[in-house]
Amino acid sequence: MEAHRDIETLIGMMARLPGLGPRSARRAVLHLVKKRDTQLLPLARLLEEVGRTIRTCLNCGNLSTGDICGICDAPKRANGQVCVVEDVADLWAMERAHVFEGRYHVLGGTLSPLDDVGPDDLAIPKLRDRIAAEDIREVILALNATVDGQTTAHYVAKELSSTGVSISGLAQGVPIGGELDYLDDGTLRAALSSRKPF
Numbered sequence: 001m002e003a004h005r006d007i008e009t010l011i012g013m014m015a016r017l018p019g020l021g022p023r024s025a026r027r028a029v030l031h032l033v034k035k036r037d038t039q040l041l042p043l044a045r046l047l048e049e050v051g052r053t054i055r056t057c058l059n060c061g062n063l064s065t066g067d068i069c070g071i072c073d074a075p076k077r078a079n080g081q082v083c084v085v086e087d088v089a090d091l092w093a094m095e096r097a098h099v100f101e102g103r104y105h106v107l108g109g110t111l112s113p114l115d116d117v118g119p120d121d122l123a124i125p126k127l128r129d130r131i132a133a134e135d136i137r138e139v140i141l142a143l144n145a146t147v148d149g150q151t152t153a154h155y156v157a158k159e160l161s162s163t164g165v166s167i168s169g170l171a172q173g174v175p176i177g178g179e180l181d182y183l184d185d186g187t188l189r190a191a192l193s194s195r196k197p198f
Contacts, residue, residue: 007033059130061106061123063088071095077103080137084127084156086110086144090180094142097185099192102140105130110148111155122152124159131163138166141198142191144179145170157198167198 007029014025032040056062057069064070071077081102085091091104107122130136139160143149157167170191180188 060091060104061088061108062091062104072103077101078134080135081140082127082130082134082136082138083140083142085142085180086149086152090142090144093180093183094188094192097188099185099189100140103134105139107143107152107156110143110146110152112148119155119159124156127156128160128163131160131165136165138168140192140195141167141169142180143169145176146179153198168195169198170195 011022011025011029014020014029015022017025020028032043053065054063055065055067057064057072058067059072060069062069062071079102081100082105083091083094083100083102084105084107085094086107086109088106091106094100094104105123105127107124107127109117109122111117111119111122127139131139139156141153141156143153153169157169160167183191
């Protein structure tokens, strides 16, 4: 009976993951238990390893095994452009599409009064600091085309207006209500190449 309780606890934890409900989590856990030696135990070891070694990049907010991620550490990426995204999933979506060759800045969310997320909860001051420190000439606001995303983009643009940096946003290709992580590479490429002044 104790094993059953542990499995139910695992199912409950898995069900909290994005895209998994209670039924999907139950199927996944039962599959893993059946394949204990080839899938469950290696997955458990890998989760523990990732939990110990993965850090947030001190510069941009990406995930890395070191204090500074490979993108921030690459001299060729210091081209004067910074692409501002909501979260790491959006950064990875841009990287998958191979459409941007500069550096990134992860805000860590969007302004959302309903979720009690205000300007102090986002990495906006750090972005201002990076503009001077890294000789940034253009900030590309690649935030989701949602109400919260666009509200955040306008707020960031206003906050950066006194820096003299060029500010642009993604243009066509990103549907209203769309999220970057779900867009295909061609749509991202079109949106980035036809960006417009903010």
